[in-house]
Structure formats: structure tokens, C-alpha cells
Amino acid sequence: MTSRTQLLSVTVVLGAFQLISGYSFKNCIEHSSPKGRYFNCIHRNVNNISAIIADLPKSATNLTICSTAVVDIPSNSFANLSMLQFLRLDHNHLRIISEAAFQNLHQLKSLNLSFNYLSELSSSVFKDLHNLTFLSLTNNNLKLLPGGIFVSLINLETLLIRQNFLSDFSGIAESVSHLTNLTQLDLCFNSLTSLSHTNASLPKSLTILYICRNNLSTLGCRPSFLRFIKVFDLSYNARLPTAAFQGVDLGQINYLRLRSTSVKVVEFLNISNINARHVDFTGTGLNNNRLQELCKMLKNKVKQITNLHLGSNQIGFTMTSILSHCPTIKGGLDLSRNKLKKMNCMKFLEQQTKVKSFNAEHNHLTSLPTCKTKGGVRLNYLEEVSFRYNRILSVDSNAFYHMPKITTLKLNINIIAFLGREALKGLKKLNTLRLDNNLLTDLFNDTFEDNANLQTLNLRNNRISVIFNGTFRRLTKLTTLDLGGNKITHFDPSGLDGLTSLSKLYLDGNNLKEIETSISHVFQNTLTVLDLEGNQIRYLNGNIGSPFINMSKLSDLKLGWQRPYGLTILPRTLLRGLHSLKSLYLTNNNIYQLAPDTFDDLTALRFLTLDNCCVGVVDLKPGVFKNLRNLTRLTVENMGIQDISGEVFGNLTQLRKLQLNHNVMQSIRVDALRKLPKLQYLDIRNVPLACTCRNSFLQNWTQTNLKVQVVYLYNLLCPDQKQSFYNFDTKVCKTDLGKNLFFITATVIFLFTFTPLFYVKLYWKVKYSYYVFRCWFNEQWRKLREEEENCKYDAFISYNSSDEWWVMDQLLPNLEGNGSSFKLCLHHRDFEPGRYIVDNIVSAVYSSRKTICVMSKNFLQSEWCSLEIQLASYRLFDEHRDVLLLVFLEPISERQVSVYHHMRKVMLRKTYLQWPGSDCTNPGQAQDLFWNQLRRAMKTASRLEADDSDQTQDCATIESKENEHFVTSDETVYLIP
Template identity: 55%
Template sequence: MARAKSIALALVVVLCQLILLTAGYAFRNCIEDPVQRKTFSCIYRRQSNISALVGDLPFWAETLNLSNNYLHTLPPHSFPHLHQLRILRIDHNHLQIINAFAFYNLGQLETLNLSSNEINHLPSSAFSGLLNLTELILSRNVLETLSLDIFSGLPILNFLSLQGNHLDNFSQIAASVAHLHRLNKLDLSSNYLQSLQHSSSLPQSLTILYLCKNWLVKLACEPNLLSSVKLLDLSYNKKLQSAALQGLNLKNITYVRLRYTRVSPDNLLSLTNVNPGHIDFSGMSLSNKFKLEELCKLLKSRKKKLHKLILQSNEIQNLENVTFSNCPIITGAVDLSHNRLKSTDCLYFLKGQNYLTDIIVEHNVLTSLMSCQKLNFSFPKLTRLSYRYNRILYIRPFAFKQTVRIQTLNLNINNIAYMDHKALRGLNHLTTLRLDNNLLTDIYEDSFEDLYNLQILNLRNNRISVIFSKTFHNLNHLRILDLGGNKISQFQHWAFFGLNNLTNLYLDHNHLKEIESRHFGPLQATLQVLDLQQNLIRYLPNSTRSPFQNLTKLKDLKLGGQIPSGMKLLPHGFFHGLNSLKSLYFTNNQISSFQTDAFDDLTSLEFLSLDNSGIGMVQLHPGTLKNLRKLKRLSAENMGIESVSADVFGNLTELQVLQLPHNAIRTVDQALLNHLPNLRYLDLHECPISCTCSNTWLQNWTKINYNVQIVYLYNLDCPDLPGSKFYNFDIEVCYLDLGLYLFVSTSAIIFIFSVLPLLYVKLYWNLKYSYYVFRSWFGERWRKLHDEEEQCKYDAFISYNSVDEQWVLDQLVPNLEGKETSLRLCLHHRDFEPGRDIVDNIVNAVYGSRKTLCIVSQHYLRSEWCSLEIQLASYRLFHELRDVLLLVFLEPIPESQLSAYHRMRKVMLKKTYLQWPGPDCSDPTRAQELFWNQLRRALGSSNSSPHREDEKGEWSKENNFANQQVKDDTLYYLMP
């Protein structure tokens, strides 16, 4: 049977994992904490079904919070695959029914919180399988009874809270916990217990027992029931009499509370064996001096020394000088909080208690602290003095002369409007001073003059408007200075002089309009935390000097929420100098546009919050975050960002958390995620992500991605498809036609690239020959229809390199223009129009001449201008079907060199070309004469057809004659 259950459980786990793999890294109702991994929060999801909350959670979850939902029932095996869970919270739901084996398989669970529900019954097997549970909280439910074996499966339970239920049978409770041999703390407060009558004993391990706020009248228990208890709280049992404690063994009690019962101190001491030094005498009606004096005498008779004396909530109004003179020596604290004291009279009532370490007079009605300059006694051991929550209006000079060795002084939450310059004189051992939440308007140069050992000074929430020069000049050891919540609008020169070790400075919620680097001069070597939130700071565009340029050690800076409507503008270089900054809070500022260099100086930044810092639609320009390569967490909620691109966020290679909820984002750049290799958490909820084909990749990515958590993916609506969700909108339409088109196009391309090479190899020359034969035939017919040729300005445009200019002037021009032919030639240096663009001149020369004569040499081939000229002439030859191009080679050029000049080789293949006879031929004169005759004939031929049969016959004759009279290398005619 056990094996079958194990197999079934394994199958369930595998099924859950398959579901997870299908869904990618996103959860329907939960969020995994990006910092504390394996911690999941599923609060405020309005879910009534436990499977809807935890069904898609991964098996590795260790902490799970399901509070503030609408759960009504936990069925058996509610968490089948979460076998690694250690902490589970299901508080503040509407749970009424927990079925047997509801928590089965949670063998690693250590803490279970079921408080604030409506549970009225627990089956015997409700907690079966929780072998490692140490803390069970069932407070604020409606339990009336407990089955005897309800906790039998919790062998190592340490803390059990049943506070705020409807339990009235202590014997039943004792029986249910009797076997919990490791139970240390049991909370039964706020139930309906009337007695401690029992049939079973409490575990010997139980040391803390809360029974306050019940209906206890008598205890009716065996004397040793509470023998192992050390902390016992019986307060607020208003009918509990002293006699109820008679005979109880309370010798191990270290703290007992009997506030607001009918137990009197004298009866408690006389009827029980409790140690007097371990009794809390709060709320025991010790309101007048006679009762206090009697208590002191009684304590002194029982004990010579007392560790602490707690006298809270006794309605004490006055304490005379001799009130505590009869008390034993108190070596710890005297607590007089929650009384009605109007004055302490320099603590004269405690005179002689030289071993006191703490005096606490909080929540009274003190109105002033008088001067104690003339006193001749002190408290040499006193280290802490607290006057919080009083009505103190002013403090006189030398008010603490009798407590000069204190280290902590709490004067916060009073009405202090005036503190004398000498009020704190002599407190040179003080390390912590709290003056927050008062009405102070001014602090002076000598206010803290003697506090040279002070480390923490809290002046928050007063009415200080100016920090005067050298106010803190003697506080060389001060580490934390809190001036937040005041009305500070300016700092005088040297305001922070002397604060050579200050690390934390809080100036938030003041009236500062601007800050300058000079203000922080003495702090530049030590300041690490600076809070400037909620001020009036604003800068103009021409502001260039950074107020932080000297704060090279600053690690945490808060600039959020400048009033009334944000900073509006970040000047150039505003953060210059903050090379060590780790965290920047820039929330609730209405910046219209962030300049591309706004954050360039923050090269060490790891956390950046820009929440609510935009006006309308904010455009983050490419490069704005380019230097934040160490950034690990970026929050930019509700900034009106419209797009998320790699140009903006692509440099954040260390980014782990990207929070962009409540923006106007419709698409996400697909390339972005490739630039963020360490991203683990992406929050886009409440963004109108478009459910169109442009986002199909994102939908697919969310299904196969296992590294980046998409927050509330299943709640992303489709703004363009009402009623649809982004994670499952129909993407078939995006691939149906596209796939067909891709198939057809790729098939055609493959076919073409397969067939063309075959055709080229097999039929190229046949096709080309046929083409030229047809074009020659067609050109001849066209010439016969058009006898007249177009009129041109020149007979020939001479294309040559300047190096060959001498040959052109000495040989070519005289033989073509000086003879009987009188041809009109176009030469660069002579006929180009001065001042006109060289390209325009070349174009006009080519198209204004019947033919183009190219004088080819090695220099010609290396000239860019010559290349342009032959390309233009070739265009007319090949595309306009005009026989306009003639080639003359001044020197032999190997074909290997011509192979790089594709167009020239193409011309040579289809056209006759001439080569100038060199000096090494047998008869240079005859060869040159023949050369000029043939060149003149070529220049005088018609442009109509590049292949004329009559000319071809004549050229062949003369070529044969030349072969007989001159060596073969003198003159070449190469026909196609």
C-alpha cells in the first residue's frame, strides 16, 4: 500500500513538472521573489481554489505565502508536489474546512500559519505527515474543541499558538499537547478558559505559557502543573484572585505578569514561592506612595537585590523623595511607563539606587525637565534614560547632570519646543540621542558641544529651518544624522563642519530648493548614504556643476518625489563624481526626457528605481543606460514607456530584475533578451502588450523559457482582442499564408540556382553567338531604313592617360586631323569646357562624338577616369547597339592583367582592336602606315552596326597582305 502511494505521488510530481515545462517560467497567481529565490508570494489573488494557486508552482519552492485569498477548503493532498516546502502561510483567508491529509507530503515543513481564518474543527489527521513542523499558528480562528490526537504527528513541535479561539476546556488542550516533548511555547490567550483543571500534565519542555485575556477565576490545578514554566502571563483575567495561586510551584518562574487581575503583590509573595525579582508589578493598583512603600519593604524583606522593578500602568501621579528608599538595591531597570507622572524632580525619588542601568518613564504626562545643576548625587551605572511619549515642552539647563554617564537618551515623541543651550551639558558618554517628533525650531553651535562621543543623532520631524554654521562641530564620532521631516531651506557655511566620520545623512521631507557640492565638503571622505527625497529641488538646463562631485564614497542616494511636481529636468553631468554609488532612488519625479548622458557616471550602480518619474509617454533614448553594466535591478513602473529595445537596455548585461509594470509597452524587441544573459525576473503586468503577429515570438518564448520569470503572464490581457489573453491568443493566422509563401519562394530560388549553372556551362556560347547574329541582322535592316546618321560635334573622343599624351600629340593628332581625312577629334586638354564638372565633360564628350577611341596602356588601366570613359562608351556599345568603341593598344598587355578588367575583355571578345607596331618589328614604317589606314577607316565607318560584312572582308584581305609583309606580332586584327 505504501509503495502504491509512493508511485502515485511520483506520477503526480512528474505530471506537475510536465505542466511546468509546458508553461515556461511563469505562474498564474504567484511571484517568485527575485532576491530570495525559492520564495513565492500568492497574496491578494482572490482565489478560492487551492489548485489554482499552487498547481503550477515548481517542486523546489521552500517558502509560500497564500494569505489574503478566498480559500474555503483544503482538500486531501493539497500540495502534492511541494515536498521541499519549509514555510507555509495561509492566514487571512476564509478557511473553514481542513480535510485529513491536507498537508500530506510536506515532510520538510517547519512553519505553518493558519491564523485569521474561520476554522471550527480539525480532523485527527489534519497535520499528518508534518514530521519536521516546529511552529504551528492557529490563532484567531473559531476552534471550540481539539481532538486528543490532533497533534500526534508533530513530534518536534516547538511553538503552538491557539490564541483568539473559542476554547474553554483546558484539560482537553493539555491532553492534546501532552505528548509534544519538545513544545517550548504555548499561547492560549484570548480564549474562554475558566480554570486550569486538567487530566494530563503539560510537557516538561514547556517554558513559555500565555494565558492572558481568558475568563480564569480559579486555577484548580495540581501544584506542579507550572513547575517547568519560566514565563507565565495571567494578565487581563479580571476575576482571578490571589488565592487561586496558593500552593502553586512557581520557583522556576523568571517572569510573571498579573496585570489587571485581582492578585495583590503582598498575597502573591506570601502565598507562592515565586522570586520577587521576577514579578512584573504592572497594573496591580500601586497608585499611591503608601502602597509603593509597602511593596518596597516587602521586597526588601525577601530579597537584598532586585534585578528590575516594573511598575507600568499603576496610575502613579506623584513620587516623593523617599518613595523608593526602602526598596532593595535595584541592579537593572526601573520602568514607570504608562502612568500619570507630571514631574520627575530630577529623579530624586530614586536617590540612593546607585546601581541602576535603565530608567524608563515613557507614556506619562511630563511637561518639562527641570534644571538639576544644584544636585549633589548621580547614578554612576545608568546607561539608558527614556522619556518617550510624554508632553515635555521645554528642557532646562543641566537637566541631566545626575545622569551624566548615560549612553542612550530618548526624548522623542514629545512637544519639545525649546531646549536650552546648556540642556545637554556633561553628557560626554552619550552615543545615541533621539529628539525626533518634537517642535524644535532651532539648534545652536553649543547645543551638542559636550556630546563628542555621540554616534547617532535623530532630529527628524521637528520644525528646524536653518542649520547654522558649526552646529555639529564637536561631533567627530557621529555616524548617523537624521534631519528629515523638518523645514530646512538652507545650510550656512560650514554647517556640517566637524562631522568627519558621518556615513548616513537624512535630509528628506525638507524645503531644500537646490544642493551644492560645497554643502557636503567635510563629508566627502566618509558619507555613504544620502536621503534627499521630498524636497523642492529643481535645476535649470544650464546647470553644469554636479552637487555630488566630491562624494566619491556615496553608495546610496535617494532623490525621489521632489515637490510639487518633481525635478522636471536632469542637468548634464548631474551625477558626476558618484563612481561608487550602488543604489539610486529617483521615483516620483516628472522628467520629460532623460538625456543620453544622464547616468554615464554611475558605473558601479546596482539598483535603479525610476518609478513614476515620467510625464506622459517617456522616450528612453538609445545609450541612456549604456554605462550601467553592473546594474542588477531596474524598476521603471508607470513611466509611460512605449517600447523595450536592445538599443536602450542592451548594455545591462548584469541585469537580473527588470520591472516595467503599468507602462504603455506594446512590443518587446526580440534582440533584447539576447543582450540580457543574467535576467531572471521580468515584470510587464498591466502593460498593453499587443496580441499581434509581431509578438508571436514573445508568446513562444514565454512557453520555452525556463530562466526568466514573467510576472503574472496569465493575467496579461489583449487590448486589441477583448476577452483574450496574451499567453494563448491565436497565432495560426501568422503562419498559414507565410508558410506557403516561404515554401514557394524558397523552392523557386533553389530551382533557379540549381538550373542556371547547368545552362551557363552547356549553352552559354551557343546562346551568345545566336544573340549577336540576330542583333547584327537586325542592325543591318535598321541601317537600311535610316540612311542618315545623327549629327555629332566630333568624329572621335580620344580617351587616354596623361602619361601617353606625348604619343597622342605627336602621332595620333597629326595623322587623323592633319591628313586628307580632316577628322574632328575631342581631346581633354583642348576641348573640355573650363569650369565644368569633369564627369559632365566626359559624358558630353562620349555622347557628342561618333566614336570613342581608347588608347590602352599599362597607365591607362590604372586610371579611374579612363575606366569611367571606357564604361560610358561600352554602355553605348552594348545597350544602345551603336558601334562607337575602338581600342588601340600602345604596348603588349598579357591577358592575365586584362582579366581584372571585365568590361574591356568583353569588348575585346566582340570587337576588332588595333595594336601600335613596336620598334622591334621588321618594317616599322610600313606597319605604322597600315595602322593609320585601318584606324581612319574604322573612324569613318557608320555607327549603325558593329558587324558589317563588307568591312570584314576588306579587313581580312589587308590582314593577309600584312601577314606576308610584316611579322605576325606587328599588327593584330581579332574578330569575334
């Protein structure tokens, strides 16, 4: 494909995406930064780089394209991204890069092409990258660098070509010889056999050269070829002999690695002009005898040495001091990865008392015995000691008696099961102590007696179960305490006393079943970070006091992953008092419900994650986030959220990032999103948004807003997986206002034009037709009346479920029993199963001669009762049929009924019955009168001829016609068999 054709294809793709102007990208995510616009395009199953970057803006400065299926980079692929400064293309499947692939990237500073399958590169592939300072070609299949490939990279400082198959060092040297700003060249893991070259020389600026893990058998370079190199790594060239350095100028070397070569260091020092203090003797095959020989030679050359690196040798000290033959060591001594089995209280350093740091990692040490009574050498200059990665089982009392000035002690990653009560005695200047990843079970109140200056204490991943009283009482300067990964079940009442300066406390991965109140009492004004993840904290009710009430400076709190059931309930008072909290983690907690005032005190919160924290479908209560006005990032992934409303999210005025992945919302209201004025990032991946009209506004919003980035909008699919959400058809959802106005106007004009004409021409014909139709209608109406006289029931009983006791105990026996022959229609008994409730009600009203409404305050609050009385009143007023009987079970004020139009109208026209209460003079006689009045009313004819007359007044008599009206609700319950 020619460059013109490639450019045209990119333009076509760009044009396609420009049809949609919303702030979203098909295969990339933008991460905001004050230094520029950063785009990550990671794990995309796309093999066309133009498709990945086609919709990115010209202002992009940082671009990462990793873990994709991209195979090649055509010409002008980044033509639209001329502002790029950092470009990562690592971990892809790149095999081909066009010679004009990076054309116009004049501002690019960093280019990473590592971990691909490049075997060839064009000599002009980097021709436009004049400002490039960093280039990585690590882990490819390059065998040869074409001449002049780096000719344009005049500002290049770092060049990494490690892990390839390069074998021609001469070509490499020639290609970099003109790079006057190059400082670092990495050629490790290649196939170089020598450093032979033609007339090319390395640039004077080059000071760091790595040629480790090649196949060097000689250097083969001119004596002055390496005269400007300061750091030179030749390690893991197993065939490189000592003679290779004969005559080579190494006088400027500050650090030389010869690990795993065939170089004999004593012989090497005799033939080389290198300063012996700058040689790293790690992995040079030294044993005790060779070390002694080396030390004697070093002492003849220099009086003192700053650092002596002796790691990865075969050194195993005995009682005899070998290091006494070495020059004075005034810096660090590295004896890691040797065969040391005993320290013998550092007696091998009796002539090296000025050592400042000592490293004995990865040895065979099994214990650190006491040194107070054994007369060990006094190391008053020693400040840093590391015994990591050994097999130390016990540390006895006064084990460090001979090194009283140490500030950093690393005993982690051993198997220490016993730590003597006075093991750390005398270490009054100790600042950092690492005891993590051991087998400690107990800490005592005198363990840290002498460590008053300790600031960092790491006890992670041991087997401590209880923190006893006074354990930390002397650690008043401690700022960081890590107790994570233990088996702590509780703290003794004063177990944390003394930690008056503690800022960070890590208790994650323990067995705490509650948040200790001592935490709040001890750390009132100091603690900023508290990690309680992975414990067994659980609440079964919300009535607790806040354990954080006095922790006014706490800024970071982690409560996620409580085992095995999660928090279950998040008490509404749990987070009270955390006015300074900035980050809160509640991940994976199976919380059933969040109370509206749970987060009320978190007014300074910036970050909140609730992902996977709740059970099933969650209904976030309005106001739950009302006080989080400083929140900038909210993660509510996989919570079963069904709806986003302004009432829930409306107060998040500073929110910039909202992650809603894996929820069950079928629609999102745009008005809720518009109440987030600072929103920049919205992630709704794996949300089953319906491609229907109710989401048409959301679709339009995602397409037109230029402020909120909707992550991977163009990859969001409708639930049927057949179309994309961003372009599903919404034409049917849009009302054509012009068309509607046209039809309305045309109709009005037609009526005003033709109505007078019809009146003049067809008046008598229309009038005659009207009377004919009226006669026919009256005949049909008469037949309907005759059919209704043969009704199925005598009365339909309308009542609220709370009054069912009166209907069953009083009404039913007195109207269907006791010699009465009435047939009543009841909800639970006579409604047709499987039929809509409304249809059953209509059928019941029109299949009964009467409708008896059992009036009470509960009746007034029922929506279904409202429907029933409206249907009956329709028959009363519109059909002129006496079908409605009102029975009041209790007194109801006029104020309660005055607002119900239908009830008011009925009561003004109809009399009604009042059930006699217990306050009547003679309740038995009054009830008999009540039933007689009700039976008489049920026997009256349906046709209304005149208003009913008043009845005899008593406590059971019919009441006056002006009383109540009612309010509708959904509380009536129909029991359908």
C-alpha cells in the first residue's frame, strides 16, 4: 500500500468517527493529568493501529498501546498526533514498521518498542524523531542494525537494545558514534562475541555501557575505546578471560561488574589500570583462600575502600579473620549469597570496625546468639544490617550488643520463632526494624524496651494472636506499625498504649471480630492510615457507637474483604467523627443496605469504593451521598444498582470519576448525570442498557457532550448483542412537531370551513337521524336494564382488609345467615382467579344489585376502595339507579372527607348507616335496629324516584348527609383464591 493510499484510509476512518462528536474513544481511555493528555489503549483485540488511534485528539501527548494484536505500523499512522511526547508500543505483535511510520512526530521524547517480534528495521524509520531522548528495542528479534538508523536521533540519551540477536558490535558502534548526547547503551542478552570495531568510536557522552549475558570471548577493542565509560557491566559472559583486558584503558571506570566470567580478579588487577575500589567482586569465584589473596593485593594498592562487594561467592568464614588483610572498609560490606553459617558476633570484622552497612542476605545462618558475654567486636560505625533470606530460627538476648549504633535492622523472611525478651536490647538508635515473614507468636512488654527511637516496625505475616499490655509502651516515636497478616484476635486494654506518634497502622489479614475501642482512645490526634481489610468484623444490627469518633486526623480507612460473610450491616453510626477522611474502601462486604446518613460525617472524602460490597439488587437511598461534596472518585461496580437518580448523586458537585461497571441498570437518566458538573470520566461497561426510547436521551447525551468521557462507548452493546448502544435507531422516539401542527391546523380549518355548510344543507337530515338513533338507543338501554334486574348477587361488599373481621363476624352472618336470603359478593371468595383485579371489580359492581361500602379511616386510604365507590357512584348518578349503601364503622371528621369529590357528592344525596359503637346506651337494641335498616335498604328498588327520607335517630340510626371524603392509597389487600 502506498503512503497516499494509507493516508486516505486513515482519513476515511477519521471521517467516520467525526460523525460522532461525543467525548469517548473506541479503543482508548484518557487519564487526566496536569502535564498533558494521557491515553491508554490496552488489551484491545484489534490488529489495525489506525482503528485504535483514529478518534484520538490532536492534543494527545502520551499514548500507550500495549497487549494488542497489532502486527504492523503503516506509514503516517500517527499523522494526526503531532503533539505526542511519549509513545509506548510494547508487548504487541509488531513485525513490520514502515519507514514513514513515525513521520511528523517531531516532539516525541520517548519511544518504547520492546517485547515485540521485530526482526528488521528500515534505516530511515526514526528519521523524524529529532527530539527523541529515550528508545527501547528490548526483547525483539533484531539480528542487524542498518547503517544510519539512528542518524536523526541527535538528542538521544538512552538506547536499550537488550534481548535481541545482535552479533556485529562494529555496526552498533558505528550507528551510535555520532549520538553526542547518548549516556546509556544497553546491549545485554545478545550474541556479541567481541567488541571489535572499525574506525568508529563511542561518543564521549556515553558513560554507562551494559554488555552482560553475551558470548564475549575477548574485548578486541582499541585500548582507548572505553576511556569515557564510567559504568561497565560485563557479567555473565562465561568465556571472557582475564587476558581480554590486557592494555585496555579502564582508568575512568567507577563501577565494573565481572560476575560469572572467567576473569581471575587477582590477575586482572595486576594487568589493568582500573582503580581496585571500583570493581564489584560479586560472583567472581572467591573462596576463603582467594579472598585472603585478594585482600592482600587490594591493601597493597589502596589504603581504604568505600564498598566491598563479595556477594555470590563461596565464602564461609571460620574463627580466623580473613578481612583483616583487606584495606579499611569505610562504607558497605556485601557478603550476600555466600555460605555463611555463623556470625560469631562479627569477629571476622575485628579489623574492620568502620564498616557502616553489612549485608548477609541469602546465606545459611540459623541463629543469632547472645554477644554480651562472648566478647564480640564492637562495631560503633555500623548503621545498617540485613540478615534477610536466611534460615534464622532464634534471636537470643543481646544478639546485637556489639552493634549499638545501628539504625536499620532487617531480619525479615526467615523462620524466626523465638525472639528473646532482650534480643533488641541496647539498640537505642534503631529507626527501622523489619521482622516480617517469620514465625513469631508472642511479643512481650520488654521486647522493645530500649528502642525508644524506633519509627518503623514491620511485623507482617507472623503468627501473633494477642497484643499484650505494654508491648509498645516505650515506642513513643513510632510512626508506622505493620501487623498485617497475623492471627490477632484482640488487643489487651493497654496493648496499644505508648504509640503517641503513630501515623500508619496496618491490621489487615487478622482475626479481629470488632474494631477495638482502644484504637480510638490511643490514636485520637495522630493516626492518618488504618488498614482493617480481611478481618472477621461483622455487624448484625446498626445500634453501635462509633469506634472512630475521636480520630480527627484519619485520612485513609480500609474495611474491605471482611471474612467470611462481610460486614453484613454497615451501621449508620460506624463512620461518625471521621471529618478528615479522604479515602474509604468497603470492597467485597455483602452489605444489605446503606442507610441515608451512613456517610454524613465524611465531608472531606475524596475517594470511595463500594465495588462488590452489597448483596443482590441495591436501592441506593436518596441523600446517601448528600454530604460528600468533595468526592472526586466514586467506584460502585457490581452492586446491583438499578437506577441512578439526582436524589442519590445530586450533591456530588466535585465528582470527576464515576465507575458503574457490572450493574443492572437498564436505563440512566440524563438529568442525574447533569447534576454532576465536574464529571469527566464515566465507566458503564457491562451494564445492560436497553436500546429503547427511554434511553434515547442518554444516547444523545453521550454523542454530544464534550466534557464527560464515556469509557469505550462504541463497544457498548445492546442486551440482544446485535447492535451498538451509541447508534441504535431512535427515529421512532422523536415527535415530529411540524407534522403534528400541520394536522391540527388542517383539522381546525376544515371544521370552521365546512361546519356552516353542513348546517345549512344537512340540518334536517342530521336532526332526523339523531331522533332515529335515540329511539334505537333507548330500546337497547331498556333491554340492558331488564338484564340487570336478574343480577347474580344482591350486594357487592367493598371494604378494606383491616376491616375484614367486622365483615366476617357481623355482616356475613346477619345478611346471609339468621334466616336472611341475601347473596353477597366478597373479594376473597367470589373474584375469578387469574383475572385482572380491575376487571373483577367492574364485574362485581355491575353483577350486584347493590354495593355496600364499609367506611372507615382505612377505607379512605385505599386506592382499590376508591375505585369501587367511584364505579358504584357512576351507576348512582349517571344511570339513576339506587345501588350504593354506605355503612360507617367509626366516626370520621368532616375535614377528612371534605377533599374527596365523589364521596362528598354521594353523601349529599344519600343517607347512610352508622354502626353503633360501645358508647351507645343500649348497644344490643341499636345493632338490631341497624340490621333491620340495612335489610330494608337492600330490598328497595334500584330505580331512583326521589331522595331517601330521613330515618329514626338513634346511636344506630342513619347519620346526616354531610360527613367525609377520602384519600387513595395502595393498602387494600384482595385475597384471591
